[in-house]
Amino acid sequence: MSTTLTAELLAATEHHCHAWDFVNRMEAEADGHGWASLGMVMDGTGGVLEDGEGWHQHEWQAIRAQSNWQAACRIMGDAAGEPGTLWDTCGEGIIYDADSVLAADAARRIADSLAGYPLLDDDDHTEREHAAMVEEIEGSPLALPDGIDGEDVLRELSCPSLGEITMTMVEDALSGLGYTACSDCDEWLTLMDARTGEPLCRDCALNESCPPVHWTAPTLTGGSGWTTGEPLVAVLTPYLDGYATQQGAAYREDVRAIVRGSAEGYRAVYGRAA
Structure with a gap:
């Protein structure tokens, strides 16, 4: 033919x-x-x-x-x-x-x-674009808080463009939803009061209390040493269970102050008993 x-x-x-x-x-x-x-x-x-x-x-x-x-x-x-x-x-x-x-x-x-x-078809295109932006947000390297999905974040964004949603935009949207990122990991915290400083989740607060890996704490007669790599759980627990729980986060500066003021931490920092 x-x-x-x-x-x-x-x-x-x-x-x-x-x-x-x-x-x-x-x-x-x-x-x-x-x-x-x-x-x-x-x-x-x-x-x-x-x-x-x-x-x-x-x-x-x-x-x-x-x-x-x-x-x-x-x-x-x-x-x-x-x-x-x-x-x-x-x-x-x-x-x-x-x-x-x-x-x-x-x-x-x-x-x-x-x-x-x-x-x-405007409606079909809008649905496809919306679904693609939700997928873009949820596929971001930035992990979302439990109970929050891409739809929640997208509602907080002002006229976003597909393919141009940045991690900073997602962080700002989560901040608008009441979330603050832990300073040391990807866990999200819900702070009760506005406060300057570096917020930490519980695990990161305990890690902050560990002595540096290159630091050998002095051995003093009559005192317990501060073992490298081990957090001061007993020292920090009252703070973590009390103030930090009430505020929704621990703070790096608080942890450091508590460590310096403890018997174990004082010995390691200053080389003598308090």
Whole structure:
């Protein structure tokens, strides 16, 4: 069967580096469907409408392309029935029987619509973009607090753009939700009162009470030493169970002051008993 490609399709591919192969593939598609003439749904700019899958592009571009592709398939289906008879999809785009008035008219309406506005379905695009931003937030290296998800953070952000949500923006959003990051790890704390200083979770507060690994505490008669790598649990427990629990966090400066004031810590720091 001798196949004819539409003029707009030939114009869109004439400068393609593999134009000859492309034309041959489209002629084979037409033969396989029993069409004498083949067209492809265009994107309103003179190019072929693509599905947004498998290309190196910005995520927002991929989301837009995927939304328009699905909307175009719905429009073609509503106008020309199920794929396979008057229209179909292939790796290169959406193809149709150019001799079919129904299919050709639907394809023309899609291209004309995209020529005036970049989206075929605003609601679908908004849903896809929203889901992608939630996934972007939840896939961030910054772990979210228990009970908080990407939806919660996204509601706190002011007009974010897909692909441009930074860790700083997420941290600011969590701060607006009442969370403060531990100064030494990725645990989130809920502080009861505003206070300057370096907040710590319980584990990091205990780690702060450990002597430096390169430090050998002096051995003094009648006193217990401060063993390298072991936190002063007994010394810090009253503070951690009391004030720190009430405030939602321990503070580095408090821990250091308590350690210096304890018998074990005083010996290690000053080399003598208090």
